[in-house]
Amino acid sequence: MPIPQLVPSKGESYDPAERPPPFGHALKQYFPLDEDYVNLNPGSWGTLPLPVLFAATRLGYQIERNPDKMYRQLFHPLIVQARESIAKLVGADRDEVVFTPNATLAINTVLRNFEWREGDLLVGGAYDYHAVLLHHLLTHTKAATSYGGIANTIRYLADRSEQPRPELCLVKYIFPLTHAQILENFRTSLREFKAEHAAFGTQFTDVPPLSPGYTDDPAERKNKIVVVLDAITAAPGALMPWKEMVRVCTEEGAWAVVDAAHSIGQEPDINLSEAKPDFWITDCHKWLYAKRGCAVLYVPKRNQHIIKSSIPTSHEYVHAGSAKAMEKGTNFVMQHGWTGTPDHTAYASVPDALAFREWLGGEKVINDYCHQLALDGGKRLAHILGTRVLDETGELTLNMSNVRLPLPVEKSRGELYTPETISHINVYMRDKLLDEWGTYVVHFFHAGAWWCRCSPQVFNELSDFDYLGNALLAVCEDILEAFNLNK
Amino acid sequence: MPFPQLVPLKGESYDPTEKPPPFGHALKKYIPLDEDYVNLNPGSWGTLPLPVLFAATRLAYEIERNPDKIYRQVFHPLIVQARESIAKLVGADRDEIVFAPNATHALNTVLRNFEWREGDLLVGATTLYGGIANTIRYLADRSEHPRPEPCLIEYTFPLTHAQILDIFRTKLREFKAQHVTAGTQFTDIPPLSPGYTEAPAERKNKIVVVLDSITATPGALMPWQEMVRVCREEGAWAVVDAAHSIGQEPNINLSEAKPDFWVTDCHKWLYAKRGCAVLYVPKRNQHVVKSSIPTSHEYVHAGSAKAREKGTNFVMQHGWTGTPDHTSYASVPDALAFRNWLGGEKVINDYCHKLALDGGERLTRIMGTCVLDKTGELTLNMVNVRLPLPVEKVRGELYTPEKIAQINVYLRDKLLDEWKTYAVHYIHAGAWWCRCSPQVFNELSDFDYLGNALNVVCEEITEVFDLTEKQA
Numbered sequence: 001m002p003i004p005q006l007v008p009s010k011g012e013s014y015d016p017a018e019r020p021p022p023f024g025h026a027l028k029q030y031f032p033l034d035e036d037y038v039n040l041n042p043g044s045w046g047t048l049p050l051p052v053l054f055a056a057t058r059l060g061y062q063i064e065r066n067p068d069k070m071y072r073q074l075f076h077p078l079i080v081q082a083r084e085s086i087a088k089l090v091g092a093d094r095d096e097v098v099f100t101p102n103a104t105l106a107i108n109t110v111l112r113n114f115e116w117r118e119g120d121l122l123v124g125g126a127y128d129y130h131a132v133l134l135h136h137l138l139t140h141t142k143a144a145t146s147y148g149g150i151a152n153t154i155r156y157l158a159d160r161s162e163q164p165r166p167e168l169c170l171v172k173y174i175f176p177l178t179h180a181q182i183l184e185n186f187r188t189s190l191r192e193f194k195a196e197h198a199a200f201g202t203q204f205t206d207v208p209p210l211s212p213g214y215t216d217d218p219a220e221r222k223n224k225i226v227v228v229l230d231a232i233t234a235a236p237g238a239l240m241p242w243k244e245m246v247r248v249c250t251e252e253g254a255w256a257v258v259d260a261a262h263s264i265g266q267e268p269d270i271n272l273s274e275a276k277p278d279f280w281i282t283d284c285h286k287w288l289y290a291k292r293g294c295a296v297l298y299v300p301k302r303n304q305h306i307i308k309s310s311i312p313t314s315h316e317y318v319h320a321g322s323a324k325a326m327e328k329g330t331n332f333v334m335q336h337g338w339t340g341t342p343d344h345t346a347y348a349s350v351p352d353a354l355a356f357r358e359w360l361g362g363e364k365v366i367n368d369y370c371h372q373l374a375l376d377g378g379k380r381l382a383h384i385l386g387t388r389v390l391d392e393t394g395e396l397t398l399n400m401s402n403v404r405l406p407l408p409v410e411k412s413r414g415e416l417y418t419p420e421t422i423s424h425i426n427v428y429m430r431d432k433l434l435d436e437w438g439t440y441v442v443h444f445f446h447a448g449a450w451w452c453r454c455s456p457q458v459f460n461e462l463s464d465f466d467y468l469g470n471a472l473l474a475v476c477e478d479i480l481e482a483f484n485l486n487k
Numbered sequence: 488m489p490f491p492q493l494v495p496l497k498g499e500s501y502d503p504t505e506k507p508p509p510f511g512h513a514l515k516k517y518i519p520l521d522e523d524y525v526n527l528n529p530g531s532w533g534t535l536p537l538p539v540l541f542a543a544t545r546l547a548y549e550i551e552r553n554p555d556k557i558y559r560q561v562f563h564p565l566i567v568q569a570r571e572s573i574a575k576l577v578g579a580d581r582d583e584i585v586f587a588p589n590a591t592h593a594l595n596t597v598l599r600n601f602e603w604r605e606g607d608l609l610v611g612a613t614t615l616y617g618g619i620a621n622t623i624r625y626l627a628d629r630s631e632h633p634r635p636e637p638c639l640i641e642y643t644f645p646l647t648h649a650q651i652l653d654i655f656r657t658k659l660r661e662f663k664a665q666h667v668t669a670g671t672q673f674t675d676i677p678p679l680s681p682g683y684t685e686a687p688a689e690r691k692n693k694i695v696v697v698l699d700s701i702t703a704t705p706g707a708l709m710p711w712q713e714m715v716r717v718c719r720e721e722g723a724w725a726v727v728d729a730a731h732s733i734g735q736e737p738n739i740n741l742s743e744a745k746p747d748f749w750v751t752d753c754h755k756w757l758y759a760k761r762g763c764a765v766l767y768v769p770k771r772n773q774h775v776v777k778s779s780i781p782t783s784h785e786y787v788h789a790g791s792a793k794a795r796e797k798g799t800n801f802v803m804q805h806g807w808t809g810t811p812d813h814t815s816y817a818s819v820p821d822a823l824a825f826r827n828w829l830g831g832e833k834v835i836n837d838y839c840h841k842l843a844l845d846g847g848e849r850l851t852r853i854m855g856t857c858v859l860d861k862t863g864e865l866t867l868n869m870v871n872v873r874l875p876l877p878v879e880k881v882r883g884e885l886y887t888p889e890k891i892a893q894i895n896v897y898l899r900d901k902l903l904d905e906w907k908t909y910a911v912h913y914i915h916a917g918a919w920w921c922r923c924s925p926q927v928f929n930e931l932s933d934f935d936y937l938g939n940a941l942n943v944v945c946e947e948i949t950e951v952f953d954l955t956e957k958q959a
Contacts, residue, residue: 032551045554053551057544064519064540067532067761068909072899101588108781112599115629152786156778159789160602161687164633218630292554309625311780312595317621320628430559440555 006061012054016359023360023369027459030356038439038467040377043237043262043400043455046285046292048349049356056291056349063345075348079337082350086284086296089354089363090264091271096304098297098336099347103261104149106281106297107228109311110257111153119202119223120166121193123254124154125230127173127446150228150259166226169193173233174447175402179241179395186229187248194225194252207253208278209302224255231260231280232267235444236390237400237453239267243275250276257281264288264296265357266399268367278303284350287399289357291349299332310335366458370399373456377465378403381454384469385476390451405443405450406476408485416485417445425450425483429475437471439464493548499541503828510829510838511930517825518928525908525936527846530706530731530869530924533754533761535822542821543760543814550814562817569819573753573765576823576832577733578740583773585766585805586816590730591618593750593766594697596780597726598622606671606692607635608662610723614642614702619728623697635695638662642702643916644871648710648864655698656717663694663721676722677747678771693724700729700749701736704913705859706869706922708736712744719745726750733757733765734826735868737836747772754815756868758822763815768801779804835927839868842925846934847872850923853938854945859920874912874919875945877954885954886914894919894948901947906940908933919945 011029014020021027030049033039039047059078063070079099087094100106111122158168171189173182194204206224207214215221227249231242242258249256258277263270265287272280280298284290299307308330309317316334318325328334360366378389378401390402407425410416417425422445429443442453452472454465480486498516501507508514517536520526526534550557566586574581587593598609603626611623627637640658642651663673675693676683684690696718700711711727718725727746732739734756741749749767753759768776777799778786785803787794797803829835847858847870859871876894879885886894891914898912910921921941923934948954 032548034552037553037556039553039555041555045558047551047554053548057547060544061519061540064534065521066524066526066903067534068526068528069524069903071532073903102781104781104783112780115631148784149782149786152778152784153782155788156782156786159777161789162602308628309621311599312589312591313618313622313625314591315617315621317618317625319624320630434553434556434560 006054006058008051008054011050013051014356014359016355020360023458024461025459027360031459033459034438036438038437038464040454040456040460040464040468041440041442042457043286043453044442046283046287046289047457048285048289048291048353052289052291052349052352052356055352056345059348060345076337078348082347085351085354086264089270090280090282090296090298091273092298093273093301095333096272096298096300098299098333100295100297100336101293101346103259103281103283103295104153105311106295107150107257107259108153109297109307110279110281110299111157111226111228112311113307113309114224114226114255116157116160116164116166117223118164119197120164121169121197121204121223121225122154122157122166123169123171123190123193123225123227124151125173125228125233126151126170127175127233127236154228167197175236175238175396176390176392177396178393179244183241183244183248186245187252190225190227190248190252190254204253208250208255210276211250211253213253225253226255226257228257228259231258232262232398232400234262235442235453236396236402236446236451237262237442237455238391238396238402239398240396242277246275246277249278255279261295262286262400265363266367266370268363272298272300276300284353285346288350289353291346291353293346294350297336304330304332306330307332307335360458367399369458370456371397373460373462374399374401374454376462377401377454377456377460380462380465381452381469381472384466385472400453400455402451402453405452405472407450407479410448413448421483425479428479428482432475432478433471437475439468439471441468493541493545495538495541498537500538501825501828503824507829510927512928514928520928521907523907525906525933527908527910527923527925527929527933527937529926530755530922531911533752533756533758534926535754535758535760535818536825539758539760539818539821539825543818546817547814565817569816572820572823573733576739577749577751577765577767578742579767580742580770582802583741583767583769585768585802587750587764587766587805588762588815590728590750590752590764591616591622592780593764594619594726594728595622596766596776597748597750597768598626598695598697599780600776600778601635601693601695601724603629603635604633604692606666607633608638608666608673608692608694609635610638610640610659610662610694610696612640612642612698614699614704615697616699616703616728616730619697636666644705644707644865645859645861646865647862648713652710652713652717655714659694659696659717659721659723663723673722677719677724679745680719680722682722694722695724695726697726697728700727701731701867701869703731704911704922705865705871705915705920706731706911706924707860707865707871708867709865711746715744715746718747724748730764731755731869734832735836735839737832741767741769745769753819753822757819758825760815760818760822763819766805773799773801776801829927836868838927839925840866842929842931843868843870843923845931846870846923846925846929849931849934850921850938850941853935854942859915869922869924871920871922874921874941876919876948879917882917886917890952894952897948897951898944901944902940906936906944908937908940910937910941 083097084094087097203222206221232239246256256278258280260282264282282296284294285292314335318331381403382388385406387404391397433440570584571581574584609623672691675690715725725747727749729751733751751765753763754761783804787800850872854875856873860866902909910923912921
């Protein structure tokens with residue numbers, strides 16, 4: 001029995017020739033969220049329009065009607081088309097862009113492909129204070145660093161029980177900061193790390209192709225510095241001056257791996273052929289309306305020789321030194337076309353997602369709305385809570401706004417909040433918000449204070465922030481009592 | 488707009504208290520395949536029952552109604568339940584079982600977690616699945632130290648289990664002896680091997696063996712439990728690629744067989760949604776798997792207080808490796824319930840096994856050829872039958888690599904487009920074969936249909952590619 005032809009129900013289709021409804025609650029009819037769920041957190045998992053979900057479900061059913069035909073004959077062109085549309089959006093070449101199930105795996109693909117040597121430096125970002133305790137923080141406080149999975153990948157690589165392994169360095173950011181301060185901090189730290197190790201005799205001659213002093217000769221290339229930097233941090237949710245940071249990396253001869261998980265569909269004018277990061281990764285399901293489980297790995301042609309193997313390794317892996325290697329290099333695109341049996345309907349959902357966004361008016365229209373709402377909503381929330389937004393200048397805010405919660409601030413670490421207390425408060429807040437109030441935002445602890453991060457979408461309105469504000473007031477009062485924080 | 492409640496349509500639900508239809512075409516109403524598609528290849532991607540697909544779709548929609556609620560609160564218990572049901576099925580402990588998106592990924596997790604040293608041996612076989620063979624190759628391809636050395640065992644079917652075991656034991660000992668003579672000390676042996684020592688300083692080099700429980704092409708059951716025993720005796724780590732095992736191989740008892748690592752796909756034969764594999768790592772070996780791939784929030788820094796408490800935190804690490812589409816993992820209990828309804832593992836596999844044997848025999852008569860497995864030892868639910876194409880006695884005599892690729896494309900397109908049927912086709916030891924993997928919705932007449940199709944297509948190939956068997 002083949003699956004009956006799926007017929008779209010309410011909200012699952014739209015006429016591209018007709019005007020869309022106005023942004024705000026009128027758009028909720030095209031999104032799958034529960035009526036009574038006030039979602040101000042599409043930034044975590046993303047939420048996709050009903051028509052995109054419908055198309056992906058229908059494709060999934062089509063595959064089941066004849067998996068052999070679909071996988072062996074038809075599927076490939078769909079994926080190529082999806083890659084093409086992403087490439088256009090980010091200013092890259094189609095064959096520099098491949099899909100992976102999520103950003104964490106894409107970054108793992110890059111970091112695990114480097115052949116690490118003793119003396120190599122692997123530089124990450126840490127968003128908290130007390131440098132001395134950073135190693136401790138990394139294992140106890142999830143919000144302390146660049147996204148947990150990435151920080152842990154860096155840690156894992158440095159944890160190898162014997163040589164060779166890179167050394168871990170962390171650049172610390174304690175918000176609020178301006179872009180100028182971030183850049184200054186970054187440049188200074190990077191130079192410090194370099195100088196410190198050069199003084200011991202390390203020669204950082206394995207520099208990326210666009211850096212001064214690049215050499216083709218492998219014998220000359222001794223050690224390297226690889227920097228993982230965020231385009232937009234997660235908690236807090238803040239836009240970084242990443243293009244300038246990439247430039248600093250190039251000047252300093254460091255490889256720049258950009259975790260741009262939050263960028264596509266939120267950050268305007270991503271122009272990778274101009275910005276020239278060495279590697280760039282983003283999630284299409286967070287802000288771009290694609291189905292969950294769709295990330296993009298961008299590797300410019302000049303660096304594809306570094307990515308010797310997809311993860312996991314695939315049928316298309318090319319043995320170094322073989323005739324095929326001479327012809328295809330590392331076969332970057334083909335390797336990532338098939339890494340074991342997939343559920344690739346997420347990748348194939350990208351063109352449908354882009355078509356829907358076009359219908360709404362396009363990238364600029366969408367992001368102007370969300371950006372304005374993030375700013376206005378943040379202000380509104382700060383007003384209701386009697387607190388403030390994290391981003392004082394506006395530099396850090398695209399479509400995410402971080403507002404302080406009305407909970408006590410500790411001036412020295414551990415004074416009020418032990419790691420266990422932080423954990424318990426997080427669980428408490430999560431459960432109260434979801435179960436009792438039917439709303440959610442990411443909440444996190446940073447520099448002694450508690451914050452929430454709102455990531456409004458085209459179906460949100462200012463009144464959602466009112467609702468959230470009330471919920472947070474009530475929940476924080478509960479917390480003060482339940483955890484005995486009333487001073 | 489929340490979804491309209493999804494309502495199951497024809498075939499998308501069943502009453503577990505009512506008897507199922509008889510096996511064969513009467514069951515097709517519960518399967519999503521096109522009416523006119525004669526699928527004898529569920530062994531590749533698997534095909535899942537409509538009720539399981541419906542439940543997975545409904546779960547996916549529920550997630551979209553409130554991703555935060557589902558992912559942060561509700562989802563975890565579903566996955567734990569799924570892991571529990573797998574553990575029961577394979578004779579393992581629940582916390583020795585985690586999910587991965589597919590078998591290739593799971594095997595990569597194991598092989599990439601070993602800290603390779605110069606002198607280590609990584610032993611594979613010519614019959615390993617492409618992605619796995621390439622993983623071994625990739626690890627050995629590191630452009631500088633440290634990297635393992637790849638060793639390859641060759642199997643040319645047909646072979647009996649006794650022959651396979653003999654080849655395996657002999658070659659493994661050869662590889663060992665060869666390198667011991669050169670000075671390598673293989674003292675990094677798995678915990679159950681004689682001479683195992685806790686002291687890390689004593690552990691120098693290791694031998695890691697990747698072996699199939701059931702090979703892909705040809706589709707053949709290997710004497711894997713005995714091969715694991717040989718590994719143990721020889722001090723080699725046994726990594727078992729059992730992608731085809733669950734839902735096809737009866738009586739998998741991992742606490743008895745004691746492989747060091749074991750990996751299987753739930754979407755091939757177990758009726759789970761595609762994108763669901765199992766990685767089994769017994770507690771004694773969990774310290775080897777330091778990090779999931781990709782590394783997750785739950786990674787535990789070696790030497791930390793948390794490490795002393797949780798070791799490598801194996802289960803938690805694999806609970807979340809970045810944003811997923813985990814509805815496939817959650818589909819396992821629905822898949823098992825459906826199989827129970829049909830009568831259970833034994834009933835299903837008895838039917839498929841018999842059909843594989845009978846169908847294979849039928850095909851040989853229609854095509855005038857033979858089955859690969861002469862003794863029956865190699866056949867669970869997959870049968871390999873020779874295609875009526877010329878056999879080359881010397882490699883490359885008739886079929887260059889290019890020609891092989893072209894013939895495969897031709898076969899694929901003709902079968903799918905003109906005949907609407909399919910079975911995996913491949914060249915092995917100079918001859919062409921097809922591999923049929925019948926399911927509960929297949930009948931003998933499907934083999935008749937396939938046989939006719941193959942006869943016609945092979946005639947065309949003989950002409951199009953100008954193939955004439957060389958005279959001896």
